[in-house]
Amino acid sequence: MDWKLWDRIAETHPLIHQLTNVVTVNDCANITLACGASPVMADAPEEAAEMAAASDAVVINIGTLRQDQLDAMARAGESANKHGVPVVLDPVGAGATRLRLEAVDRLLKRVKFSVIRGNSSEIGTLCGRRSGRGVDANLDDLDSLLPSIRNLAKELQTVIAVSGPVDYVTDGKQEAYVENGTPLLTRVTGTGCMLTAVVGCCLGAGIDPFRSAILSLAAVGIAGEKAKASLSEGEGIGTFRIRFFDEMSRMNGETLEQAGKVKLLEKSV
Amino acid sequence: MDWKLWDRIAETHPLIHQLTNVVTVNDCANITLACGASPVMADAPEEAAEMAAASDAVVINIGTLRQDQLDAMARAGESANKHGVPVVLDPVGAGATRLRLEAVDRLLKRVKFSVIRGNSSEIGTLCGRRSGRGVDANLDDLDSLLPSIRNLAKELQTVIAVSGPVDYVTDGKQEAYVENGTPLLTRVTGTGCMLTAVVGCCLGAGIDPFRSAILSLAAVGIAGEKAKASLSEGEGIGTFRIRFFDEMSRMNGETLEQAGKVKLLEKSV
Amino acid sequence: MDWKLWDRIAETHPLIHQLTNVVTVNDCANITLACGASPVMADAPEEAAEMAAASDAVVINIGTLRQDQLDAMARAGESANKHGVPVVLDPVGAGATRLRLEAVDRLLKRVKFSVIRGNSSEIGTLCGRRSGRGVDANLDDLDSLLPSIRNLAKELQTVIAVSGPVDYVTDGKQEAYVENGTPLLTRVTGTGCMLTAVVGCCLGAGIDPFRSAILSLAAVGIAGEKAKASLSEGEGIGTFRIRFFDEMSRMNGETLEQAGKVKLLEKSV
Numbered sequence: 001m002d003w004k005l006w007d008r009i010a011e012t013h014p015l016i017h018q019l020t021n022v023v024t025v026n027d028c029a030n031i032t033l034a035c036g037a038s039p040v041m042a043d044a045p046e047e048a049a050e051m052a053a054a055s056d057a058v059v060i061n062i063g064t065l066r067q068d069q070l071d072a073m074a075r076a077g078e079s080a081n082k083h084g085v086p087v088v089l090d091p092v093g094a095g096a097t098r099l100r101l102e103a104v105d106r107l108l109k110r111v112k113f114s115v116i117r118g119n120s121s122e123i124g125t126l127c128g129r130r131s132g133r134g135v136d137a138n139l140d141d142l143d144s145l146l147p148s149i150r151n152l153a154k155e156l157q158t159v160i161a162v163s164g165p166v167d168y169v170t171d172g173k174q175e176a177y178v179e180n181g182t183p184l185l186t187r188v189t190g191t192g193c194m195l196t197a198v199v200g201c202c203l204g205a206g207i208d209p210f211r212s213a214i215l216s217l218a219a220v221g222i223a224g225e226k227a228k229a230s231l232s233e234g235e236g237i238g239t240f241r242i243r244f245f246d247e248m249s250r251m252n253g254e255t256l257e258q259a260g261k262v263k264l265l266e267k268s269v
Numbered sequence: 270m271d272w273k274l275w276d277r278i279a280e281t282h283p284l285i286h287q288l289t290n291v292v293t294v295n296d297c298a299n300i301t302l303a304c305g306a307s308p309v310m311a312d313a314p315e316e317a318a319e320m321a322a323a324s325d326a327v328v329i330n331i332g333t334l335r336q337d338q339l340d341a342m343a344r345a346g347e348s349a350n351k352h353g354v355p356v357v358l359d360p361v362g363a364g365a366t367r368l369r370l371e372a373v374d375r376l377l378k379r380v381k382f383s384v385i386r387g388n389s390s391e392i393g394t395l396c397g398r399r400s401g402r403g404v405d406a407n408l409d410d411l412d413s414l415l416p417s418i419r420n421l422a423k424e425l426q427t428v429i430a431v432s433g434p435v436d437y438v439t440d441g442k443q444e445a446y447v448e449n450g451t452p453l454l455t456r457v458t459g460t461g462c463m464l465t466a467v468v469g470c471c472l473g474a475g476i477d478p479f480r481s482a483i484l485s486l487a488a489v490g491i492a493g494e495k496a497k498a499s500l501s502e503g504e505g506i507g508t509f510r511i512r513f514f515d516e517m518s519r520m521n522g523e524t525l526e527q528a529g530k531v532k533l534l535e536k537s538v
Numbered sequence: 539m540d541w542k543l544w545d546r547i548a549e550t551h552p553l554i555h556q557l558t559n560v561v562t563v564n565d566c567a568n569i570t571l572a573c574g575a576s577p578v579m580a581d582a583p584e585e586a587a588e589m590a591a592a593s594d595a596v597v598i599n600i601g602t603l604r605q606d607q608l609d610a611m612a613r614a615g616e617s618a619n620k621h622g623v624p625v626v627l628d629p630v631g632a633g634a635t636r637l638r639l640e641a642v643d644r645l646l647k648r649v650k651f652s653v654i655r656g657n658s659s660e661i662g663t664l665c666g667r668r669s670g671r672g673v674d675a676n677l678d679d680l681d682s683l684l685p686s687i688r689n690l691a692k693e694l695q696t697v698i699a700v701s702g703p704v705d706y707v708t709d710g711k712q713e714a715y716v717e718n719g720t721p722l723l724t725r726v727t728g729t730g731c732m733l734t735a736v737v738g739c740c741l742g743a744g745i746d747p748f749r750s751a752i753l754s755l756a757a758v759g760i761a762g763e764k765a766k767a768s769l770s771e772g773e774g775i776g777t778f779r780i781r782f783f784d785e786m787s788r789m790n791g792e793t794l795e796q797a798g799k800v801k802l803l804e805k806s807v
Binding site: 021022023024026027063064065066067093096097098099100187188189190234235236237238239241242 | 518
């Protein structure tokens with residue numbers, strides 16, 4: 001694994017256009033800056049296509065979906081596809097409501113994504129929908145989902161990144177497991193959204209989708225580990241969150257090389 | 270007062286559906302996680318009812334109201350009522366504009382709330398409106414408002430929690446004063462909204478509305494006191510806010526028992 | 539320069555009505571509180587005019603523009619003008635899309651602004667549009683823009699504040715350069731938006747527009763300098779941001795007098 005690819009973000013300073021949720025939009029902008037990229041958050045339907053065309057990567061996150069925003073997302077994604085700008089999707093809560101399921105379906109029909117990043121429940125929903133099995137896949141057991149995930153990645157010609165206690169990445173042929181992280185990351189809102197924004201930063205720096213996903217999962221996991229290790233007696237979630245930003249702003253290829261825990265597998269398909 | 274009830278939040282890990290303002294939505298999600306509950310922020314009219322039915326409590330906060338969001342709030346509230354899911358209202362700035370007054374009226378007509386939490390100006394507005402006295406109640410003098418607040422609580426069959434230098438809680442029969450807190454809490458945006466989110470966490474854990482209000486007021490007040498006490502020379506509002514999250518993430522029944530200052534009164538009505 | 543004017547904010551505790559973007563709205567509310575003013579964020583078209591009339595200053599920021607929000611901004615601005623309430627504009631990303639260009643044009647036609655605050659690219663766009671030269675002004679070279687900026691300030695009868703490595707302020711006659719700040723401020727999202735909110739706080743405290751701009755640029759710059767100086771080994775962007783809020787909450791006329799670096803010029807026009 002060439003961890004030094006990470007440093008390309010700060011070198012190329014890509015512009016990352018993000019259509020995301022109102023809960024974590026500030027965190028996503030700050031993590032983008034921490035990585036050395038430049039964020040622009042614009043989700044009015046009237047300007048989404050124009051902004052996407054002018055950017056180096058587009059991030060679409062359905063965390064607090066509105067109809068007009070969904071329209072903007074489709075326009076931004078199509079414009080990005082047309083202009084060769086990579087797009088990453090975060091299908092937040094995909095299985096929670098009909099609105100979200102239909103939104104994901106609509107986006108997958110209109111937009112080609114370089115990476116889709118979700119947790120096992122969200123990715124399981126995507127697999128279930130498309131295989132006709134509904135949304136009740138056994139989500140606790142990532143292993144049983146792997147064949148469906150590989151098939152979905154091949155069908156959509158995308159990289160799928162599943163975060164969890166151990167993260168999993170596949171493009172249908174290659175596979176990787178990333179073992180960095182800490183459960184504390186799940187006690188702070190937006191770490192998933194920020195992870196997807198980081199994937200956008202990597203893509204925008206010209207890193208290929210498979211390595212963009214691995215680098216992002218490792219970087220966020222390592223920053224979480226270091227932030228946790230820095231906590232003193234009496235410090236909690238608030239301080240952890242700030243240290244996480246500190247560590248992300250200091251992340252580089254060397255740190256990734258030292259602390260990254262990745263297992264790369266070649267799959268014969 | 271059975272302070273150990275607080276620990277039920279982490280034990281039951283309830284899902285708290287919040288329709289809230291864009292200013293403090295991130296803070297409300299983080300405070301929910303800090304308490305040991307799980308937040309979901311969804312205010313599209315198309316999914317609000319579905320999400321409310323699947324959650325353990327619903328939080329409605331009109332801080333940055335939009336018409337479509339108001340529609341979603343009413344739908345979420347009605348769905349919650351139908352499915353036995355408790356709902357808490359934060360009537361932010363209720364008296365500031367006609368839009369907000371009418372929104373609160375509409376919500377009170379369509380939704381039964383377990384708890385209404387506001388400052389004395391907001392609660393005074395609610396009392397004034399309904400008693401026909403207009404919005405010019407003497408808000409500086411909580412004592413003069415108490416009869417109206419008790420009547421409103423009885424009329425709406427709800428618990429009303431008024432935060433201020435000393436907090437007041439009533440269901441029209443029982444009453445309590447909570448004396449925890451620090452003026453620094455008013456120097457950070459969102460502490461009121463977060464307080465209401467915490468009430469939602471307690472309700473979602475199955476705690477009765479009266480005790481949910483008391484526990485929340487005490488927990489937020491104590492976290493503020495401890496955060497303030499931890500400040501060193503040169504630290505200000507930024508650090509205070511982070512320590513507040515730290516303290517909330519470490520809150521438990523034992524700390525509440527030691528530091529909670531509550532006066533419970535039985536009212537003969 | 540009378541730096542003690544700053545202390546009027548805490549003395550008068552003005553209400554600052556802000557119609558701003560979803561990315562930094564929480565930061566803008568917190569910086570307003572840190573300065574000693576009181577924020578209210580309300581951008582529904584139905585209540586914008588009413589809220590503006592009741593406030594001491596209005597802040598308009600087009601960072602994540604929606605059509606209904608633009609409508610609210612125009613209504614709030616007109617209402618403020620009618621009631622003698624000063625208004626400040628932050629034309630975020632003015633040149634990035636047609637939507638934003640047209641929005642700024644529309645706002646400038648309907649609303650008289652006391653101060654317009656942007657970076658050199660945004661202000662250059664405003665100059666270019668109005669001079670018919672398009673948006674391709676040489677933005678790296680502030681000096682070459684100065685004549686256009688002065689003309690625009692005179693034409694609009696406003697104060698224009700351009701932030702950058704060295705900040706520039708003019709009302710077309712008087713001019714000032716402010717040399718406080720650190721590049722770290724550009725590594726945190728929202729420092730520009732917060733700066734504009736601080737201008738609103740000064741205006742709301744009754745300080746004249748030219749001095750409001752200078753005081754705000756110096757205060758934010760000094761807070762950044764002090765926050766940077768406080769960082770220890772291993773601390774990064776996250777901690778810097780918190781210390782910045784700490785410093786803003788401790789800012790006063792005395793600190794400004796000691797650390798403010800301003801060059802005032804009288805221009806014969």
